Amino acid sequence: MADMSLDAALWDRLDAVPWDRLEPTRPQHPVAEVPRTLRRLARAGAAATEEDCCPLFSCLVAEEGRVIPAAVAALPFVVALAADPGMGARGTLVELLECLHRAATNGPRPAVEEGAGEEGAGEEWSVAWRRQRDAVRALRADPDPVVRRAALPLVPGVAPLLERWRAETDPAVRLTVLLELGAAAATEVEAAGQDPDGASEHTTVGSGAGPVGEVRAVLADVLRDGEPVMKVAALHAWARLDRDAPVRRADVLVEVLTDPGSRPRFTEIWWEQGIEDSFSREDVIHWTGRLFDHAPQAAAAFVVRLAGAADRTGDTVLRRAVLDEAWRLLVLRPSAAAALLPVAGGLLADPDGTVRLKAANLLAVLGRRAAPYADRLARLVDDPSEDDHTYIEGTVGDYARWALVRIGDTRALPGLVERLYEPYREHYSRGYCGGDPRLPDIDDVLIPLRAHADVLLPSLRETMRHHAARCGGHGPLTGDFLRVLEQWGRDALSALPEVLPLLDDPRSAWMAADTLAAMGPAAVRAEPALREYMAFDHMADRWRAAWVAWRLGGDAASALRVIGGAVLDGEDLRDRPVHLLADFGDAVAPYADRVRHIMENTEGWRRTQAALALWVATGEPEPSVSVLEEFVLAFAAGDDGYGIFDDALRALIRIGTITPAARTALRTIRERDGRLSPYWDYRAFLQDEELRAVIEDALALPRQGERRE
DSSP: OGGGGSOHHHHHTGGGSOGGGSOOSSTTSOTTHHHHHHHHHHHHGGGOOHHHHHHHHHHHSOTTSOOOHHHHHHHHHHHHHHHOTTOTTHHHHHHHHHHHHHHHHHSOOOOOOTTSSOTTHHHHHHHHHHHTHHHHHHHTTOSSHHHHHHTGGGSOSHHHHHHHHHHOOOHHHHHHHHHHHHHHHHHHHHHHTOOTTSSOTTOOTTOSSHHHHHHHHHHHHHHHHSOHHHHHHHHHHHHTTOTTHHHHTHHHHHHHHTOGGGHHHHHHHOOOTTOSSOOOHHHHHHHHHHTTTTOHHHHHHHHHHHHHHHHHHTOHHHHHHHHHHHHHHHHHOGGGHHHHHHHHHHTTTOSSHHHHHHHHHHHHHHGGGGGGGHHHHHTTTTOOOBOOSSOOOSBHHHHHHHHHHHHTOGGGOTTHHHHHHHHHHTSSSOOOOSSSSOOOOHHHHHGGGGGGHHHHHHHHHHHHHHHHHHHTSOOTTHHHHHHHHHHHGGGGGGGHHHHGGGGGSTTTHHHHHHHHHHHGGGGGGGHHHHHHHTTOSSHHHHHHHHHHHHHTTOOHHHHHHHHHHHHHSOSOGGGSOHHHHGGGGGGGGGGHHHHHHHHHTOOHHHHHHHHHHHHHHHOOOTTHHHHHHHHHHHHHTTOOOHHHHHHHHHHHHHHTOBOHHHHHHHHHHHTOSSOSSSOSSTHHHHHHHHHHHHHHHHHTSOBTTOOOO
16 A cells, blocks of 8 residues: 555544535535545555546535635645655646645635634645645655646746756756746736836846846747757747747747757647646647737738748648638738738648648638639639548538638539538538638528529528428528528528428527518518418517518508507517617607607617617607717727627618717727627628628718718
């Protein structure tokens, strides 16, 4: 038994602890499991594994980030096991110590339950930790480099890290110490209220003021004389003190990151605190790219330089990483498109299928800017190559076809619907990785293609029938199909037979009704089904059906009575169909007072809709314009209500005027070098394009009080 080699007196105290009286972190993890796990680990000795330690994390690390009395009681036993050279899971036990000490120093004070005998757990932890101070400090100089690296946070601060840097000989630990030095020095500078950019990387050892000056000198020495991978780490550390250091020394980063000979060295020595596995060169490229986020031009230039080096060396893995970084930068910065478009276009002919796929995806999100590469994309629409490295869905041909759609090239149309449906043909849904590339949703591809509805509708109708038969009517794509048909409006009339059955399903009835309304009077033969739909008991079904019946050619006055009655009825203003009143023109004047009341007593999109309806009812721009302006100004000030901002802008465009304050705010928004979208996938590009187009339309409006020319 391994515990026989430890302090026997210590382990005799294990059973003396009143474990059953101590608070558990969660009911499903009783504290009684702690002594059992400690005993099992001691008996396992060198055979102990990370998995064997898991119960200790569950029982001792509280979710809300606080220290519990059981952790105080367990501390000497965990330290003893972590310090035992014969223990097999020492690194994991040191990580447990770090989790507990971080909770004790950074987390909230523990709640004290009456009668629990657990008062002052935070203070008790401090006392217990001081008792273990020598043993904990010894872990930082342990013969095992894994233990030394894991123990670095146990004694925080610049001075202990500098001490470790001077003594450490293992490159895999020295690199971690270097990174931690940058973070610790930045924390100290911030706490002192100093300028972190007060010294350059040319500082020498011994110069500068205090420990932070010595950190700068250490980093400068590594940049001058260190091995290549350590130089990259030094710039990562320096970025914590001077964010422009990587920009100034981008040549060092490019040289090391593109050197094929340095690639294995990253995996050998690049370990970061709290990360289980070492970093590959490609991981480091990803995090290095983030060092340039504050300097868009330098960020784009960095990616272009990486791409050029990858082309010269024939480094396929680097080209994949370059495209990943280009994607991240394009999502973040629209201004990067000009520099990165040729990079993606040039890689369409790459021999690696993954590279071609990612290049086509980049060109797709760039839309019409990718038009110079249309011929190359057209040659790839039948390319069956897939990504076999990261499980990205779709083929090169799928992304090339989508790129052609975005460009507006009709060579994308043959077989388009079939390829979009393919991932769903044998399954109710598709799977894809959390990031991009991923295939776009069907409606995002087809909605802009209304001009080609006559070409696409036969395939789309056949696909809808197949989907309905497979799913028993409503399925995961029903909403996508109906959104497409609604946006195509009268041009989608031939799909009426596929829409009508969806009125019978409550899951799709409302969307089907909206689709019929968009088709207009030509869809009048849907009226019998609609009358049956009007028999639904819910008031919302009745006013929606009345509105659709009018859109199909019915009596406007009858529809307005139903819809207006719903607006007047009830106390819950959020459920009133005020948004439909704006379609009826000045006939809604009798409802002006109620609409004004809704506008003044609601928030968000209901308020913007009421503002528009009030203008329709009164013919007066105010107070509607001022209400809508609130949302424009809020968005310019940093509010993230993208949808509400869009609604407000479209309402202002319909009213036909904006205020000087709104115009100034829109110009500010237009100049932002960021996507106007909350998304981080391909939808960021679509929404950004749409919102920017609406902004341009709004800026073309006359000032308030002027007439449109």
